[in-house]
Amino acid sequence: AQSVTQPDIHITVSEGASLELRCNYSYGATPYLFWYVQSPGQGLQLLLKYFSGDTLVQGIKGFEAEFKRSQSSFNLRKPSVHWSDAAEYFCAVGDLTKEAGTALIFGKGTTLSVSS
Amino acid sequence: GAGVSQTPSNKVTEKGKYVELRCDPISGHTALYWYRQSLGQGPEFLIYFQGTGAADDSGLPNDRFFAVRPEGSVSTLKIQRTERGDSAVYLCASSLFPPRGTLSGANVLTFGAGSRLTVL
Numbered sequence: 001a002q003s004v005t006q007p008d009i010h011i012t013v014s015e016g017a018s019l020e021l022r023c024n025y026s027y028g029a030t031p032y033l034f035w036y037v038q039s040p041g042q043g044l045q046l047l048l049k050y051f052s053g054d055t056l057v058q059g060i061k062g063f064e065a066e067f068k069r070s071q072s073s074f075n076l077r078k079p080s081v082h083w084s085d086a087a088e089y090f091c092a093v094g095d096l097t098k099e100a101g102t103a104l105i106f107g108k109g110t111t112l113s114v115s116s
Numbered sequence: 117g118a119g120v121s122q123t124p125s126n127k128v129t130e131k132g133k134y135v136e137l138r139c140d141p142i143s144g145h146t147a148l149y150w151y152r153q154s155l156g157q158g159p160e161f162l163i164y165f166q167g168t169g170a171a172d173d174s175g176l177p178n179d180r181f182f183a184v185r186p187e188g189s190v191s192t193l194k195i196q197r198t199e200r201g202d203s204a205v206y207l208c209a210s211s212l213f214p215p216r217g218t219l220s221g222a223n224v225l226t227f228g229a230g231s232r233l234t235v236l
Contacts, residue, residue: 004158036225043120043207044159044227090158103149103172104225106158 002027004093006107013081014115019077023065023091023111032094033074034104035065039087047089050074061085086114118142120228128234130199132224137193137231141210147171148191149225151207159207165191179193198235205230 005024005038013107025031032051036044048059065076074091088111092104121140129135141148147166151159161175173183181197185191195202209225230234 016124036227044209044230046224046226061170092158095161103161103164104159105161108156108158 001091001098001104002031002095002097003106006082006089006091006108006110009108010111010113012113012115015083018075019081019085020080021063021089021091021112023074023107024072024095025075025091026072027093028066029096030069031096033065034092035063035066035074036058036075036090036092036106037087038059038090038109044090046061047076062088068080081112083112083114083116086112088112120208120226122209122228122231124231125229126234128236130217130236131198131200133198133235135198135233136197136231137195137206137207139191139193139208139210139228141189141191142190142226145210146188147224148185148213149209149211150191151195151209153207153230153232155204160179162193162206164220195233196232200235203233205232205233 001060003026007022034049035047037047038044047063048065050057050067059066063078065074067074084104088109092108095103095105123138146211149164150162153159163173163183164171168185168188178198182194209227211225
């Protein structure tokens, strides 16, 4: 069965520092991969997605992610973190046991805190 | 509407009561999904609809949970005889539904803000 692992439950980064949030997936073929962000009281907002093609994906708010098949990873990065980036981040994979893979399997999330 | 709308945003109920949670998807989105997010966890799939019919309800935890989408737009998640373990945020999402094998950016899920259910 497909699964997503986010190894870090909580990360604290200084404002202006770089950020990398880890995500590993289990699936034999090329997966559909997503990163969502959730701020308190808000719905999940899509940051970026990977379906095929270029393995470096650019998203909103200055985020990017790189698909590495050899490592089964899709890590999220940002070169300079802003205080407003503090939120919960979820990695997800399209569930291909369901038609068209649009239903998602989520990781448990990583909480990002930003210190001044 | 412009986004996915969920009501109520907060619901407090007593153990054993019946609860309905409503989701109004983005206009024109044929697919609608319900997820449950417990404290400290990622969202977990409950059910999705393609049009009016439930295409996959394999995530519903038991027969106390039921969802409908009678006209292919608004959906209602119904929970009977609520238990304290049902306390969670219930998220709804909608998307355009692609033909098999043609997933694209147009098919990405857009989520609502959720309905927080607390069972006392």
